[in-house]
Structure formats: C-alpha cells, structure tokens
Amino acid sequence: MAESKTAIYGAIAANAAIAVTKFIVAGVTGSSAMLSEGIHSLVDTGNGALLLVGLKRSQQPPSQRHPFGHGKELYFWSLIVAVLIFGVGGGVSMLEGVMHVRHPTPLEDPHWNYIVLAFAAVFEGASFLLALRQFKRERGDRPFWKALHASKDPATYTVLAEDAAALLGLGFAALGVFFSHRFDLPQVDGMASIAIGLLLAGVAVLLIRESRGLIVGEGVSVETAQAIRAIAEAEPGVREVGRVLSMYVGPDDLLITFDLTFAPDVPASEVAAAIRRIEQVVRERFPPVRRIFLEPVREGAAVPSA
Numbered sequence: 001m002a003e004s005k006t007a008i009y010g011a012i013a014a015n016a017a018i019a020v021t022k023f024i025v026a027g028v029t030g031s032s033a034m035l036s037e038g039i040h041s042l043v044d045t046g047n048g049a050l051l052l053v054g055l056k057r058s059q060q061p062p063s064q065r066h067p068f069g070h071g072k073e074l075y076f077w078s079l080i081v082a083v084l085i086f087g088v089g090g091g092v093s094m095l096e097g098v099m100h101v102r103h104p105t106p107l108e109d110p111h112w113n114y115i116v117l118a119f120a121a122v123f124e125g126a127s128f129l130l131a132l133r134q135f136k137r138e139r140g141d142r143p144f145w146k147a148l149h150a151s152k153d154p155a156t157y158t159v160l161a162e163d164a165a166a167l168l169g170l171g172f173a174a175l176g177v178f179f180s181h182r183f184d185l186p187q188v189d190g191m192a193s194i195a196i197g198l199l200l201a202g203v204a205v206l207l208i209r210e211s212r213g214l215i216v217g218e219g220v221s222v223e224t225a226q227a228i229r230a231i232a233e234a235e236p237g238v239r240e241v242g243r244v245l246s247m248y249v250g251p252d253d254l255l256i257t258f259d260l261t262f263a264p265d266v267p268a269s270e271v272a273a274a275i276r277r278i279e280q281v282v283r284e285r286f287p288p289v290r291r292i293f294l295e296p297v298r299e300g301a302a303v304p305s306a
Contacts, residue, residue, distance in 0.1 A: 005055060007131040011159045012048035014123040015041045015166075018116075025116045032100035033176040033192040034113050036093035037120070040169055040200060043089040044162050047081040051155050054078060058250055068291075071250020072215060078154030079211035085162070086204030094197030100190030110181040117174050124170065128163035135160055150221065152214060152288075153251040158207060165203045169196045219246035220254065224286065228256065231281050232294075235274045237266040242295075249290075256282065257293040264298055271296050 022038035025031070054077025060070040135148070135156050142150065151157045176192020179185065220228075225244040232241045242259030249255055260278075262271050279292045 005052070005155070007127075007134050007159050008048050008051050008055075008155060010130045011127045011163065012045055012052075014127040015045040015048065018120045018123055019045055021116050022120065025112045029110060029113055030105045031110070031113055031173075031177055031180075032096055032105075032190045033173040033196065034116070036096050036193040036196045037117075037169060037173045039092050039096070040089050040166065040196065041120075043084055044166065047084060047162065048159070050077050050081050050084075051158060055155055068249045068255070069253065071248075071253045074154055074251060075211055075214040078158055079208065079215060081154075081158055082204045082207035082211055085207065086201050090197045090199075090201030090204060092197075093200060094194050097190045097193030097195075097197060100193060101187045102190075104186035104190065106184070106186050110177050113177045114174070117170050117177075121167065121170050124163055124166045128160070128167060131156060131160040131163055149210075152218075152248050154207075154211065154214075155251075157210070161203050161207060165199055168199055172196050172199065214248055217247045219248070220244070220256075220286075227285070228282055229258075231285070232258070232260060232278050235278055237262050237270060237274055239263055248288075252288050253290045254286070254288040255291045255293075256289055257295070259295045259297050261297045 019038055019041035022034055022041055026035040026038050051074075054074040057073040057077070058069075058071050060066075060073075062069045135151070138147070138151060138153065138156065148157055148160075172192045172195045176189045176195075180187075180189035180192075219225075225246065228244050229241045232238055238260055240259075240261035242261075244256065244258045246257075247255050260275070262274075266274075275294050275296065278294065282292060283289050
C-alpha cells in the first residue's frame with residue numbers, strides 16, 4: 001500500500017501543477033484543446049485525492065458491522081473516480097470541443113501552448129513511469145495486459161490508466177494546436193478537444209468495468225481456482241474437492257472456501273492435520289489469501305447446506 005500511495009502522491013503533485021499552468025495558457029491563447037487538458041489535469045488531481053481517501057478508509061480494522069474489514073472501500077472510491085473521469089473529464093471536454101467547433105475562435109499565440117505541453121509531458125511521463133514501476137513489481141512474469149486485468153489494486157492501475165490517457169491527450173492537444181494554427185482552422189482545435197473527451201470516456205468505461213467486478217464480489221481466476229483444487233487433491237485421504245468459492249475483500253485480502261470429502265477410514269485427527277497442511281500450502285503459494293474456510297465431509301455423507 002505504501003508504494004501505491006507514492007504513485008498517487010506523485011500523480012497529484014504533477015497534475016496540480018500542470019492544471020494551473022494549462023488554465024493560464026488556455027486563457028491567454030484561447031485554445032479549446034488546452035482548456036480541455038486543464039480540465040483533465042484538474043479532474044486527475046481530485047481523483048488522486050479520492051483514491052487516497054479510499055486507501056485510508058480501506059485500512060480501517062474489522063468491526064461488528066464489517067467483520068471482513070473495509071477493503072472494498074477502495075473499490076467504491078475507485079468507481080467514483082472512474083465516474084468523474086467519464087462525466088467531468090470526458091463530458092466537459094467534449095462539450096467544450098463542440099462549442100469551439102460551432103463557434104471557432106482563432107488562437108492568439110500558440111507558442112505558449114507548445115511550451116506548456118512539453119513541460120506537461122515531462123511531468124506526466126515521470127508520474128506514469130512511477131506508477132509503471134510499481135505495477136511491474138506486482139505483475140511479476142505475467143504478460144502486461146493479462147496482469148493489468150488481473151490486478152486488484154485500483155490505486156495502481158487507475159493512476160497508470162490516467163497517466164497513459166494524459167500522455168495521449170497531450171498528443172491530441174499538440175496536434176490540434178499545430179493544425180489549427182498552421183492551416184488557420186480553429187475548428188481543428190475543437191476537434192482535438194472532442195478527441196480528448198472521447199479518450200477520457202473510453203478509459204473511464206474500462207475503469208468502471210473493473211471496479212464493478214470487484215464491488216459485486218469478483219473471485220480468483222479459473223487458473224488459480226484449479227491450482228487451489230490441485231493442492232487439495234494432492235493431500236492423501238482426500239477423495240473429492242468441491243467447487244472453490246472465492247471473493248476479493250480487498251486488494252490483498254482474498255477469501256477462499258470449499259468442501260473436502262475424506263475417505264470414511266481417515267481419523268479425525270488426520271483430517272484436521274490435512275486441512276492445516278492445505279491451508280498452509282495455499283497461503284504460501286497465494287499470499288493474498290487471508291481467510292480459508294474448509295468444510296470436511298465424510299465420503300457417503302450428505303454435504304451440509306449453506
């Protein structure tokens with residue numbers, strides 16, 4: 001979590017400084033794309049603060065009303081962040097672009113736009129590399145896109161997605177300013193603003209999709225469930241392993257439960273020892289597993305209903 005906070009702090013600092021500069025230059029030059037980029041950076045700054053709120057609240061200890069802790073607080077706040085990116089970042093940028101296309105205003109002095117975009121690219125790039133370095137630690141040897149989809153830490157992948165979108169948005173803004181000034185077509189600047197809005201909306205939809213799955217109770221992948229079953233099946237005396245039921249309670253807090261059918265002649269003491277061994281191996285192989293509930297069943301006996 002400490003590394004996630006570092007990435008968020010870096011993103012907040014970069015976005016706050018860039019937002020102020022973009023708004024000033026947008027006011028001086030009249031660039032619609034630059035104004036959209038300022039809105040983008042301002043939204044990203046607020047989103048970073050919301051992610052910090054989610055991180056802090058997710059670390060509250062379990063209580064009587066929340067016996068499994070508050071890990072899903074982070075998933076809730078990451079959903080709010082995604083909605084803000086979609087509505088405020090994407091929506092306002094597209095609206096500004098449409099207005100600029102319908103009522104074009106020539107750029108006053110595009111050189112300041114280029115200077116600000118260059119500095120913004122440096123700061124956004126530094127923030128992106130910080131988040132990327134943290135993500136690489138988490139993904140291990142897994143392919144990038146597979147690891148990104150499998151990540152259960154919104155604090156990392158949200159910052160990574162925001163910074164990637166920011167860098168692409170800067171490219172759109174630079175192209176919009178260049179072609180608008182080069183060919184004296186201020187409408188192009190507005191079209192760049194619309195493109196930035198569509199980009200933000202697309203990123204937001206992906207983040208909403210990930211947050212939704214985690215909030216409603218996403219479990220482990222099929223491959224992980226099969227690996228856990230294999231661990232249990234390898235234990236002597238186990239005749240059958242039930243379906244692995246799992247749910248992420250937090251980014252590093254995974255709940256696992258399944259039935260174990262033992263042969264009738266296996267002593268109760270050996271059943272208890274086998275369960276302890278299975279739990280130990282599962283925890284060692286899958287560190288996020290914090291809670292394991294195994295239900296022993298004698299072969300031939302009815303499985304107790306939940």
